[in-house]
Each structure stands twice: as C-alpha cells, then as structure tokens.
Amino acid sequence: MARVRRNVLTDRSSLEKFCRGVNLLKRDFSAGVTTKSLGLSEMELPVSAYDQFVIWHYVAMNTLTPDDDTNTTFRNAAHRGSVFLPWHRFMLLLLEQHLQRVLEDDTFGLPYWDWAADGDQPVGQQPRLPLWSDQGIGGAGTPVTEGPFGFDEQNPDESFRVLFFEDTISGELSVPLGPRGLVRDLQRPTSTFGLPTSQQVLGLLESETKYDVPNWDVRSPSGMRNVLEGWLRFTPTSPAELHNRVHVWIGGDMAPGTSPNDPAFYLNHCNVDRIWEAWMVRHGRIYEPDDSPGNPEGHRLNDEITALVSRLRTTPKEMLDVSHIYTYDALPQPA
Amino acid sequence: MELDDLKKAATTAEMAAALDEQKESLHLLRHPHPPGPSIREEVYKGHHIKVVTTYEITVDGRPVSGHLSIDNSGSVHYHAIPNQEFLSMIDMVKRIIDVSAGLGTLNGPSGPDDHDHGGHNHGHGHD
Numbered sequence: 142m143a144r145v146r147r148n149v150l151t152d153r154s155s156l157e158k159f160c161r162g163v164n165l166l167k168r169d170f171s172a173g174v175t176t177k178s179l180g181l182s183e184m185e186l187p188v189s190a191y192d193q194f195v196i197w198h199y200v201a202m203n204t205l206t207p208d209d210d211t212n213t214t215f216r217n218a219a220h221r222g223s224v225f226l227p228w229h230r231f232m233l234l235l236l237e238q239h240l241q242r243v244l245e246d247d248t249f250g251l252p253y254w255d256w257a258a259d260g261d262q263p264v265g266q267q268p269r270l271p272l273w274s275d276q277g278i279g280g281a282g283t284p285v286t287e288g289p290f291g292f293d294e295q296n297p298d299e300s301f302r303v304l305f306f307e308d309t310i311s312g313e314l315s316v317p318l319g320p321r322g323l324v325r326d327l328q329r330p331t332s333t334f335g336l337p338t339s340q341q342v343l344g345l346l347e348s349e350t351k352y353d354v355p356n357w358d359v360r361s362p363s364g365m366r367n368v369l370e371g372w373l374r375f376t377p378t379s380p381a382e383l384h385n386r387v388h389v390w391i392g393g394d395m396a397p398g399t400s401p402n403d404p405a406f407y408l409n410h411c412n413v414d415r416i417w418e419a420w421m422v423r424h425g426r427i428y429e430p431d432d433s434p435g436n437p438e439g440h441r442l443n444d445e446i447t448a449l450v451s452r453l454r455t456t457p458k459e460m461l462d463v464s465h466i467y468t469y470d471a472l473p474q475p476a
Numbered sequence: 477m478e479l480d481d482l483k484k485a486a487t488t489a490e491m492a493a494a495l496d497e498q499k500e501s502l503h504l505l506r507h508p509h510p511p512g513p514s515i516r517e518e519v520y521k522g523h524h525i526k527v528v529t530t531y532e533i534t535v536d537g538r539p540v541s542g543h544l545s546i547d548n549s550g551s552v553h554y555h556a557i558p559n560q561e562f563l564s565m566i567d568m569v570k571r572i573i574d575v576s577a578g579l580g581t582l583n584g585p586s587g588p589d590d591h592d593h594g595g596h597n598h599g600h601g602h603d
Contacts, residue, residue, distance in 0.1 A: 466482065
C-alpha cells in the first residue's frame with residue numbers, strides 16, 4: 142500500500158517522525174564518507190547521510206545544462222528549467238526512503254508544509270505561527286536555538302549543526318570556522334512580503350494549462366513549472382514567488398545552494414511536489430520538453446536524472462506517476 | 477520506478493558506491509562554475525546584438541566572486557543566492573551582505589583550504 146504524505150500543520154505524528162528521522166540521518170555516518178573522500182579537506186571529518194543530500198543538491202545546482210555559451214540563463218541539472226519538479230521528486234523519494242530506514246518504519250510518509258495556509262494569515266504574524274515554535278521545527282536565530290534542530294553552544298556535539306555551506310561572497314563550498322547551528326531569518330525585518338497564499342496556488346492550478354514552454358528556463362513566459370518554481374512575478378516589486386518565495390522568506394541557510402541544510406527545505410519541496418501532483422490530476426500527466434535534439438539536454442522527457450546518493454537512475458517520464466509509492470492526504474483544487 | 481528498487485537504493489553502502497562512481501562530478505565542490513562575463517545576444521531588425529559585461533564587485537574590499545548573469549531585460553542573477561533575481565545590482569549586493577552576515581562569512585573567507593591550514597578549531601565532534 143502506498144504511503145501517505147500529510148501536512149505538518151495538522152498531523153503532529155508526521156512532524157515528530159520527520160524531526161526524529163532527520164536527526165538520526167544527521168548522525169548516520171555508516172557510509173564512511175568523509176570530507177577527505179569528497180576532496181574538501183585533508184582532515185577526515187565524517188559526513189553524515191543527511192549531509193550527502195546537501196552535497197548532491199549543491200553539485201546539481203552547479204552542473205549547467207547545457208554547459209556552454211547558449212545557456213545564458215544558468216539553467217542547471219535541478220533548477221531554472223523543466224526538470225526542476227521531477228529532479229526534486231526523485232530527491233524527496235530517496236530522502237523519504239532513508240528516513241524510513243533510520244526510523245525502521247515502512248509506513249512513514251515525508252510530510253509537507255502547506256505554506257499557503259500560513260501565507261493566508263496576516264504577514265506580521267507569520268514568523269510566529271506554530272511551525273516555528275519549539276514544538277514545531279524551531280524559529281528564527283543565528284543560530285536557531287530552540288526545537289528539534291536547535292544549537293546549544295554548551296553542547297555542540299549533540300546539537301544540530303551545519304557541516305558545510307555555500308559562502309555567498311565567494312560562491313564556494315565552505316566549512317564553518319567552528320561549530321555552528323542552523324541560521325534562519327523568517328521574513329527579514331524590513332520585508333513586507335509574506336509567504337505565498339492559497340489564492341496564488343489555486344490561480345496557478347486554474348490558469349496554467351501547459352507544463353512548461355520554450356525556452357524551458359526562467360524566462361519562459363508562462364507554464365506551470367516556471368510559475369511554481371517562482372520566476373514569474375505576480376507583482377513587479379516582489380522578491381520572488383511560490384517556491385522561491387519560501388526560500389527567501391526563511392532566509393539564512395535556506396538562501397544559498399546548500400539550502401537542504403535546513404530541514405524546512407524538504408517540507409517546502411514536499412508541498413511544491415504536492416502542488417505539481419494536484420496540477421497533474423487536473424491537467425494530465427504531461428511533461429515538456431520532449432526528446433527533440435533542439436531541446437535542452439538534461440531537461441527532456443527521457444533524459445537521465447542521476448543521484449549523488451544512489452546509483453539508481455530515473456527520468457522525468459518515470460517521475461510523472463509514482464502514486465504506487467506515495468499519495469497525498471489532500472490536494473489543493475480550485476472550486 | 478518500483479518500490480523495491482527504491483528500497484535497495486536507500487542504503488548507506490549505496491551512498492558510498494554512488495559517490496565512488498561519480499567522483500568526477502565532485503570537482504564542482506571545490507571549483508563551482510567560475511565567474512565569467514555575462515553575454516546577452518538578440519537579433520533586432522535583422523541585426524545581431526551582442527553585449528558582453530563583466531563586473532567587479534567588492535564588499536569591504538573582498539571580491540564578490542560567485543557566478544553572476546544578466547538577462548536581456550537587465551535582471552541580475554547571482555548564483556550563490558539562487559532563488560532571487562534583482563533589477564538593481566546594488567540591491568543584489570545588499571542581499572548578499574544580509575545573507576553573508578547571517579552565515580558568518582563577511583569577516584573573512586572560510587574556504588576548506590584556508591580552514592585546513594589556518595589552525596582554526598573545526599570542532600566537528602562526530603567521532
């Protein structure tokens with residue numbers, strides 16, 4: 142029977158299992174991977190199973206597709222192009238499976254955060270909603286000190302810690318100068334922009350009938366993928382929309398290419414995946430671009446998607462219907 | 477994809493094997509896509525326009541050296557903060573400063589090499 146993915150805002154059990162599983166993966170060094178084996182350091186610092194997903198995301202983001210002068214919009218192996226949704230679906234499937242492994246629970250379904258429900262609340266209240274409490278996933282902080290991913294400077298070895306992150310000045314992968322916890326802004330103080338709203342999600346499901354359109358990148362003028370990824374702005378002054386808005390709103394470690402450092406990354410992407418699923422239920426399990434040679438390599442229907450955490454391979458086509466593996470408890474649908 | 481394939485794929489032995497198999501891609505960890513000129517091209521009334529732009533950006537004298545691109549509308553994308561685009565280069569650098577201050581990278585570089593040889597306390601207590 143397919144596992145069921147539920148909303149962390151309404152299903153306490155899913156939230157607790159997710160937090161426990163993430164902390165177990167963060168302490169799982171049984172793969173024997175070290176910073177030395179990754180070529181990052183001469184020191185043999187162990188790299189957890191959780192942190193290998195961070196590495197995978199960073200590498201994919203720096204893999205240009207194609208890697209030549211025609212790629213003027215920096216389309217990469219996981220973002221800024223059509224493969225954005227199937228690539229992250231594959232990532233979530235592998236993480237979910239590893240969470241089942243460490244939880245020893247083959248019924249566990251990765252939970253999603255219905256951020257649009259929080260986005261419907263007054264903007265000023267959003268950073269104080271229950272998800273960001275110590276009973277949720279902790280709140281803002283440099284570092285976050287409360288909740289299941291909090292950092293205790295008196296006890297750094299037992300704390301949730303960031304092993305490496307993208308230095309936003311140099312663009313290079315960096316190791317913190319000392320033990321450091323997770324950083325979150327939660328709606329920068331000067332920002333008047335809140336989380337995406339239900340109206341925006343329902344509008345996307347209703348109005349976008351194509352999965353994606355040429356040139357299959359961030360400049361695509363319409364298409365569900367580019368709207369959901371967040372490149373098509375609803376208002377000209379907006380910093381970003383939908384998926385992108387959530388990254389920007391949380392800020393801190395959710396801002397650079399090492400954003401899976403924050404477990405909120407998976408709650409965000411699971412909701413993005415749920416919206417994609419809702420769109421396919423409404424409009425059909427269709428994907429573009431097809432395999433024509435002129436379409437961008439790495440983003441076509443049958444192009445291979447590789448993982449840095451497994452030798453399993455997939456394709457966008459194979460990711461279109463995985464309902465035999467998981468389903469969602471509820472999908473957003475316009476009336 | 478079958479569930480059994482997924483189960484077999486989600487082991488730590490599989491993780492180690494995957495990294496070993498894809499060693500060639502790991503160079504991106506140390507040498508991400510280098511900064512280069514931003515190239516904009518368009519054909520207008522049969523004429524080919526090409527604009528090649530390079531920028532020199534510093535914060536407190538430190539080069540901002542991640543990859544940067546500008547599209548034909550003038551929108552700027554800085555790859556190290558990948559979820560945003562900016563209409564103003566100054567606004568982009570302000571955002572880089574905001575994020576970098578939070579992540580603790582404004583007061584000096586912390587690349588793996590500097591770290592290894594600089595005598596800092598790693599404090600990684602996994603072992």
